[in-house]
Amino acid sequence: MAIPMFPAEKRILTIPPRSRERIRTIFGRYSGFDSVPRTPEADAWIARTEEQALRFLSVEAICLLEPVTETSPAGVRTASGIFFPSPRMGEVLDGACGMAVMALRLRGEEALSGRGDYADQMLYDLWGNAVLESAASDLRVSLKREFRDRGFFVTPTWSPGQNGIALANQIPLFRLLHPEEIGITLGPDHLMEPLKSVTQFFGCGWEVMTGLAAPCDFCDSRNSCVSAYFESLYDKEEPPECSYFK
Numbered sequence: 001m002a003i004p005m006f007p008a009e010k011r012i013l014t015i016p017p018r019s020r021e022r023i024r025t026i027f028g029r030y031s032g033f034d035s036v037p038r039t040p041e042a043d044a045w046i047a048r049t050e051e052q053a054l055r056f057l058s059v060e061a062i063c064l065l066e067p068v069t070e071t072s073p074a075g076v077r078t079a080s081g082i083f084f085p086s087p088r089m090g091e092v093l094d095g096a097c098g099m100a101v102m103a104l105r106l107r108g109e110e111a112l113s114g115r116g117d118y119a120d121q122m123l124y125d126l127w128g129n130a131v132l133e134s135a136a137s138d139l140r141v142s143l144k145r146e147f148r149d150r151g152f153f154v155t156p157t158w159s160p161g162q163n164g165i166a167l168a169n170q171i172p173l174f175r176l177l178h179p180e181e182i183g184i185t186l187g188p189d190h191l192m193e194p195l196k197s198v199t200q201f202f203g204c205g206w207e208v209m210t211g212l213a214a215p216c217d218f219c220d221s222r223n224s225c226v227s228a229y230f231e232s233l234y235d236k237e238e239p240p241e242c243s244y245f246k
Contacts, residue, residue, distance in 0.1 A: 010062065010064040010177075011064065013063075014059070014060055015058065015138055017057060017058065017134065018134070023054070023127075024050075027127060030126055030130065052115060052124070053112065053127035057127065057128060057131045058107045060182045061139055062102065062178075063177075065099070066079060066080065066098060066100075068203070073090055075089055076089045076090055084173075085169070086165050092156075092158060096203030097204070097206065098204045100201060101201045102136075102139055102143075102200050103179035103182070104132060104135055105194055105196065105197040109124075109128060109196070112124045129196065132196050144202070147204045152206065153204065153206070154202055154203065156202065157202045158200065159199055159201075159215075160173060163215045163216075163218035163219050171186070171190070173199055179199070
């Protein structure tokens with residue numbers, strides 16, 4: 001069955017730092033500040049760098065919905081003929097009639113590069129990670145809400161390089177999406193430039209897919225990783241706030 005194309009065409013958009021609570025949650029998990037005693041000096045330091053980071057940083061994203069014509073133990077093939085040679089993708093997208101593909105990059109880092117000392121730069125780096133991950137969450141939530149409103153079921157979100165999906169699958173993803181349009185390039189080692197860039201995809205279909213496995217289901221570090229089950233943690237209208245800021 002043909003699927004209504006949503007988005008109707010490739011979209012490029014800018015995502016500002018919308019959810020301070022989600023950004024603080026991610027920042028706290030990565031920095032460890034949610035497990036240390038508070039001090040007036042640390043409060044002032046964190047507040048100052050947070051204000052500057054949220055003033056200058058934003059995220060640019062590119063996304064599209066691509067019809068899927070084949071899922072098999074060999075991988076996934078799209079309507080445009082792009083083939084992802086990944087048995088795990090064939091498994092987790094089994095039954096999908098489309099896949100939403102997205103790439104995001106952080107913007108505004110250059111405005112912070114000369115501000116403060118080394119310690120400030122360390123925190124700006126952590127705030128940048130948090131802003132990027134929060135924007136990825138905002139985009140996932142928005143797209144999945146649109147698909148569900150149209151009667152689709154959706155899978156958990158995956159990225160090349162996660163637990164059985166080889167990083168080399170960045171190559172077909174780039175051929176499909178062309179993240180170069182927002183300045184993301186792919187190196188010979190399949191790593192992206194700029195470093196603060198992410199690629200993600202999830203499947204959608206008219207019926208419940210049989211896979212529905214999350215990346216962390218396959219990871220032995222899921223009980224200790226700060227990013228374990230990131231969708232269930234962050235993709236909420238009101239995510240839990242970092243305890244440091246309470």
